[in-house]
Amino acid sequence: MSLLDTEETARLERWIRITGGVSMVLIALGVLMAAFYAPLLPDCDAVAAGNCQTSPLGQKIFYFHVPAAFAAYLGLTLLAFASYRYLSRESVIWDAFAVGAAEAGVLFAAVTLYTGSLWGHLEWGADTFGYWSNDDTKLVLTLILFLVYVGYLVLRRQIDDPRRRARIGAVYALFGFATVPLSYVAQRVWRSIHPTIFNPGDPTSGIVTPSIEHTFVVNLAALLVLTVFLLLVRFRLEVARRDRVENLGGAAA
């Protein structure tokens, strides 16, 4: 007896192949575009005003840092959706889906914090991790978001009863989701050194030329498709693990 029937398993395998193939092509294209197609912005040492960078090379991190943040937001939004569906239907399928979404979200949130710290080190001249103490709302809220979802994964491991684990996890995830929109809008609402990327008409926003925009869009698409791919692979593993426990005669873990 399996959580998924034969047709659902075949559909899952097909989507894993599709998202895996598409993400690999987009990743390769995105890396090449970031390296060779997107321009190096002017060095602030060389130009007096306008959109210049303290570290023109460091700006290349933009093409991976911002898409990683959006990949984290996607994973955590899917986690909230799966949690809501679990609470309304009590279907273990949605709990297995939630595990994949949470892990993908935490993975990309960690990458966002790490790449952002290194970019900040180059662009703002801060000690690599030093500016957490500067009460910068965007940075601190994103760190809190990461810790909230690490807490979600830790919490799940502490609860043995599968139904209780799924239920408590779903409620926690729905409350934790508040950190996602807060992290996204933080620099628009509160004081922050972090720039606003999508700000039409602002010449200092992140996207200032068509080639930067094209490169950003390809990398964003690559990481969003990659998020779905990782989620589906993890979902397949979770289903297989629960099937095994079920077939061994234990409770559905």
Add this chain to the structure above:
Amino acid sequence: MSEGLVVASAIGSLWAAVAAYLWWMRAQQKRL
């Protein structure tokens, strides 16, 4: 650390994290 190394470390961390996660899932799948 040079600027190039910092950029390589940042971008490499993304692919290293994804590769490590895929490797872990593959190992878990084999154990089943």
